Amino acid sequence: MYQKPEYMTVLKEMAMVNKDHPMIRFRGKLDSLQSKILEIQIAFQKLGLDVNGLEEVLSCTREIMRCEVVGRDFEEKPLLGMDSGEIHARSHNPFKYYGIPHFTPGLEHGEAVILLNSLRAQVREVERVAYDAFKGENDGPERLDILRVLNRLSSLFYVMMFEMVSKDNPSSER
16 A cells, blocks of 8 residues: 655645645645734734625635646636726825825834735745746746736735725725
Protein backbone atom coordinates (compact mmCIF):
# COMPACT_ATOMS: atom_id res chain seq x y z
CA MET A 1 0.00 0.00 0.00
CA TYR A 2 1.36 3.42 -1.05
CA GLN A 3 1.81 5.99 1.68
CA LYS A 4 2.15 9.66 0.86
CA PRO A 5 5.37 11.20 2.20
CA GLU A 6 4.71 13.83 4.89
CA TYR A 7 6.58 16.49 2.90
CA MET A 8 4.24 16.07 -0.09
CA THR A 9 0.61 16.91 -0.73
CA VAL A 10 -1.97 16.43 -3.46
CA LEU A 11 -2.18 19.31 -5.90
CA LYS A 12 -4.96 18.07 -8.19
CA GLU A 13 -6.48 14.64 -8.48
CA MET A 14 -3.50 12.36 -7.81
CA ALA A 15 -0.72 14.80 -8.72
CA MET A 16 1.68 14.99 -5.77
CA VAL A 17 3.93 17.97 -5.13
CA ASN A 18 6.26 19.10 -2.38
CA LYS A 19 4.63 21.34 0.21
CA ASP A 20 6.78 24.26 -0.93
CA HIS A 21 5.22 24.17 -4.41
CA PRO A 22 4.13 27.70 -5.45
CA MET A 23 0.48 26.64 -5.76
CA ILE A 24 0.48 25.13 -2.27
CA ARG A 25 2.05 28.34 -0.91
CA PHE A 26 -0.73 30.31 -2.65
CA ARG A 27 -3.43 28.12 -1.12
CA GLY A 28 -1.84 28.47 2.30
CA LYS A 29 -1.69 32.26 2.03
CA LEU A 30 -5.32 32.34 0.91
CA ASP A 31 -6.25 30.14 3.90
CA SER A 32 -4.42 32.60 6.17
CA LEU A 33 -6.29 35.53 4.65
CA GLN A 34 -9.60 33.78 5.25
CA SER A 35 -8.63 33.14 8.88
CA LYS A 36 -7.66 36.77 9.32
CA ILE A 37 -10.98 37.96 7.88
CA LEU A 38 -12.79 35.78 10.41
CA GLU A 39 -10.67 37.16 13.27
CA ILE A 40 -11.41 40.71 12.17
CA GLN A 41 -15.13 39.94 11.91
CA ILE A 42 -15.02 39.00 15.58
CA ALA A 43 -13.14 42.21 16.38
CA PHE A 44 -15.70 44.24 14.40
CA GLN A 45 -18.55 42.56 16.31
CA LYS A 46 -16.87 43.51 19.59
CA LEU A 47 -16.59 47.10 18.32
CA GLY A 48 -20.29 47.07 17.39
CA LEU A 49 -19.54 47.35 13.67
CA ASP A 50 -21.30 45.68 10.76
CA VAL A 51 -19.56 42.52 9.54
CA ASN A 52 -21.63 41.96 6.37
CA GLY A 53 -19.02 43.52 4.09
CA LEU A 54 -16.31 41.32 5.53
CA GLU A 55 -18.56 38.28 5.13
CA GLU A 56 -19.00 39.16 1.46
CA VAL A 57 -15.24 39.42 1.02
CA LEU A 58 -14.74 36.11 2.86
CA SER A 59 -17.18 34.45 0.45
CA CYS A 60 -15.21 35.92 -2.44
CA THR A 61 -11.93 34.48 -1.14
CA ARG A 62 -13.57 31.08 -0.73
CA GLU A 63 -14.78 31.28 -4.33
CA ILE A 64 -11.23 32.13 -5.45
CA MET A 65 -9.99 28.97 -3.75
CA ARG A 66 -12.76 26.86 -5.24
CA CYS A 67 -12.13 28.18 -8.75
CA GLU A 68 -8.40 27.54 -8.48
CA VAL A 69 -8.81 24.01 -7.15
CA VAL A 70 -11.41 22.93 -9.73
CA GLY A 71 -9.81 24.89 -12.59
CA ARG A 72 -12.80 27.12 -13.24
CA ASP A 73 -12.67 30.79 -14.21
CA PHE A 74 -13.51 33.24 -11.45
CA GLU A 75 -16.59 35.25 -12.41
CA GLU A 76 -16.37 38.78 -11.12
CA LYS A 77 -19.39 40.00 -9.21
CA PRO A 78 -19.95 43.32 -7.49
CA LEU A 79 -18.50 43.55 -4.00
CA LEU A 80 -20.22 45.79 -1.48
CA GLY A 81 -22.40 47.02 -4.32
CA MET A 82 -19.43 48.10 -6.47
CA ASP A 83 -18.08 46.59 -9.66
CA SER A 84 -14.32 46.42 -10.21
CA GLY A 85 -14.30 49.72 -12.13
CA GLU A 86 -15.96 51.59 -9.29
CA ILE A 87 -13.69 50.01 -6.68
CA HIS A 88 -10.69 51.09 -8.77
CA ALA A 89 -12.02 54.63 -9.23
CA ARG A 90 -12.80 55.08 -5.52
CA SER A 91 -9.43 53.72 -4.40
CA HIS A 92 -7.54 55.98 -6.79
CA ASN A 93 -9.50 59.19 -6.20
CA PRO A 94 -10.67 59.21 -2.59
CA PHE A 95 -11.01 62.98 -2.48
CA LYS A 96 -13.66 62.88 -5.19
CA TYR A 97 -15.68 60.19 -3.41
CA TYR A 98 -14.93 60.76 0.27
CA GLY A 99 -13.62 64.29 0.56
CA ILE A 100 -10.31 63.08 1.99
CA PRO A 101 -6.90 62.50 0.41
CA HIS A 102 -4.90 59.28 0.36
CA PHE A 103 -3.57 58.55 3.83
CA THR A 104 -1.29 56.23 5.71
CA PRO A 105 -3.20 54.63 8.57
CA GLY A 106 -2.17 55.58 12.06
CA LEU A 107 -3.48 55.29 15.59
CA GLU A 108 -5.61 58.38 15.05
CA HIS A 109 -7.74 56.44 12.54
CA GLY A 110 -8.85 53.90 15.10
CA GLU A 111 -8.85 50.15 15.49
CA ALA A 112 -11.25 49.31 12.65
CA VAL A 113 -9.21 51.17 10.04
CA ILE A 114 -6.00 49.57 11.27
CA LEU A 115 -7.63 46.12 11.09
CA LEU A 116 -8.80 46.79 7.53
CA ASN A 117 -5.29 47.91 6.63
CA SER A 118 -4.00 44.62 8.00
CA LEU A 119 -6.35 42.79 5.62
CA ARG A 120 -5.22 45.02 2.78
CA ALA A 121 -1.59 44.15 3.47
CA GLN A 122 -2.38 40.45 3.75
CA VAL A 123 -4.30 40.33 0.47
CA ARG A 124 -1.32 42.01 -1.19
CA GLU A 125 0.87 39.18 0.13
CA VAL A 126 -1.57 36.66 -1.32
CA GLU A 127 -1.46 38.51 -4.63
CA ARG A 128 2.34 38.32 -4.74
CA VAL A 129 2.37 34.59 -3.98
CA ALA A 130 -0.40 34.07 -6.55
CA TYR A 131 1.73 35.76 -9.19
CA ASP A 132 4.53 33.27 -8.49
CA ALA A 133 2.08 30.35 -8.54
CA PHE A 134 0.50 31.41 -11.83
CA LYS A 135 3.64 32.28 -13.76
CA GLY A 136 3.43 30.84 -17.23
CA GLU A 137 6.25 29.55 -19.39
CA ASN A 138 7.19 33.00 -20.68
CA ASP A 139 6.96 34.53 -17.19
CA GLY A 140 3.59 35.96 -18.22
CA PRO A 141 0.94 35.16 -15.65
CA GLU A 142 -1.79 32.60 -16.10
CA ARG A 143 -5.05 32.88 -14.15
CA LEU A 144 -5.44 36.61 -14.76
CA ASP A 145 -8.97 36.22 -13.39
CA ILE A 146 -7.63 35.39 -9.93
CA LEU A 147 -4.84 37.97 -10.06
CA ARG A 148 -7.37 40.62 -11.05
CA VAL A 149 -9.80 39.86 -8.23
CA LEU A 150 -6.99 39.81 -5.66
CA ASN A 151 -5.88 43.23 -6.86
CA ARG A 152 -9.47 44.46 -6.53
CA LEU A 153 -9.73 43.05 -3.00
CA SER A 154 -6.68 45.07 -2.00
CA SER A 155 -8.35 48.17 -3.43
CA LEU A 156 -11.65 47.25 -1.76
CA PHE A 157 -10.06 47.15 1.69
CA TYR A 158 -8.59 50.59 0.96
CA VAL A 159 -12.05 51.84 -0.03
CA MET A 160 -13.48 50.37 3.19
CA MET A 161 -10.84 52.32 5.10
CA PHE A 162 -11.87 55.55 3.36
CA GLU A 163 -15.51 54.86 4.12
CA MET A 164 -14.67 54.27 7.78
CA VAL A 165 -12.62 57.47 8.09
CA SER A 166 -15.15 59.59 6.18
CA LYS A 167 -18.37 58.20 7.69
CA ASP A 168 -18.99 61.52 9.45
CA ASN A 169 -17.99 63.56 6.41
CA PRO A 170 -21.17 65.05 4.88
CA SER A 171 -19.50 65.49 1.47
CA SER A 172 -19.12 61.72 1.09
CA GLU A 173 -21.13 60.33 -1.85
CA ARG A 174 -21.66 56.90 -0.25
